[in-house]
Amino acid sequence: AKELGRNNFVYFAAEMNAHATQRLDMLNSLRHAVANNEFVLQFQPKIHLATGKVVGAEALIRWRHPLRGMVPPGSFIPLAEESGLIIEIGEWVLRTACAQNMAWQRAGFPAIPISVNLSPRQLVRGDIVALVAEVLHESGLAPHCLELEITETVVMRDVDKSLVILKKLKELGVKISIDDFGTGYSSLNYLKRFPVDTLKIDRSFVSDIADDQDDAAIVKAVISLAHILNLRVVAEGVEAEEQRRFLLENGCDEVQGYYFGRPVPSESFAGKWLQAKEE
Ligand code: C2E
Ligand code: CA
Ligand code: CA
Numbered sequence: 001a002k003e004l005g006r007n008n009f010v011y012f013a014a015e016m017n018a019h020a021t022q023r024l025d026m027l028n029s030l031r032h033a034v035a036n037n038e039f040v041l042q043f044q045p046k047i048h049l050a051t052g053k054v055v056g057a058e059a060l061i062r063w064r065h066p067l068r069g070m071v072p073p074g075s076f077i078p079l080a081e082e083s084g085l086i087i088e089i090g091e092w093v094l095r096t097a098c099a100q101n102m103a104w105q106r107a108g109f110p111a112i113p114i115s116v117n118l119s120p121r122q123l124v125r126g127d128i129v130a131l132v133a134e135v136l137h138e139s140g141l142a143p144h145c146l147e148l149e150i151t152e153t154v155v156m157r158d159v160d161k162s163l164v165i166l167k168k169l170k171e172l173g174v175k176i177s178i179d180d181f182g183t184g185y186s187s188l189n190y191l192k193r194f195p196v197d198t199l200k201i202d203r204s205f206v207s208d209i210a211d212d213q214d215d216a217a218i219v220k221a222v223i224s225l226a227h228i229l230n231l232r233v234v235a236e237g238v239e240a241e242e243q244r245r246f247l248l249e250n251g252c253d254e255v256q257g258y259y260f261g262r263p264v265p266s267e268s269f270a271g272k273w274l275q276a277k278e279e
């Protein structure tokens with residue numbers, strides 16, 4: 001048994017080493033990606049459920065890796081967050097999303113808000129308010145055309161600090177939405193105090209609403225809660241007609257999901273989802 005334990009340890013150490021090396025490789029190529037601008041944004045439409053109209057777009061980052069192709073955010077955002085690289089990456093996302101929104105407006109498309117995901121680190125860093133103000137000023141984008149998506153976990157970690165930051169962001173005129181709502185823990189009391197505009201119901205609740213009574217009840221409750229608090233409510237991850245119908249029947253305001261449209265590059269987004277204003 002002693003022998004085995006020892007071998008296990010050696011094996012474990014080797015594996016850990018391989019893991020650490022892999023992480024370091026990944027970190028190096030992520031640094032390289034930041035320096036060489038290997039990121040792109042895709043855009044997914046937000047649809048007003050009752051009318052079917054496009055009422056917004058969420059900007060979602062992808063890493064165009066020279067060898068590995070398109071890398072989804074789930075594979076690098078956690079490392080970017082841990083290493084601090086998210087600060088630079090997030091700044092690029094914010095600038096690029098605002099610039100893209102302005103470009104659409106200048107090309108004659110109607111103004112719709114663009115939603116940008118803010119990572120935990122970005123929110124609590126000292127100068128997020130100054131950064132957002134600067135990017136709005138530089139791009140010329142109207143503040144109400146920018147929505148910041150933050151997760152409830154972040155907000156709840158340091159309620160007082162978050163409250164101050166969110167209030168200042170609101171004073172700039174941008175919109176704020178709570179992303180992945182239901183997966184963390186929120187206190188109703190804080191939800192009432194926080195200057196948010198929108199709740200986004202997490203995909204994990206939406207995917208089973210047609211078959212799972214509990215999920216259906218939760219989604220209904222969140223929609224009611226949002227409306228009582230005067231918030232808009234968006235369901236994410238809508239993939240099927242029966243989900244769409246359930247959400248419509250229960251008064252959900254907006255939806256996002258593959259059923260309506262997947263995230264697409266900026267060039268395709270305008271052609272597919274935006275209609276030029278009539279002369
Ligand atoms: P999220 O903010 O919850 O974004 C929604 C994710 O669900 C996106 O995945 C989107 O492509 C996907 N999705 C949308 N509709 C459906 C659907 O009907 N079915 C399914 N199965 N999935 C759907 P994506 O683009 O891979 O992004 C994953 C996560 O990475 C995002 O989750 C967000 O937390 C993070 N992320 C993406 N872009 C950024 C960014 O620019 N900055 C930061 N900090 N995080 C980002
Ligand atoms: Ca989001
Ligand atoms: Ca989400």
Ligand code: CA
Pocket residue numbers: 180202203
């Ligand atoms: Ca999610």
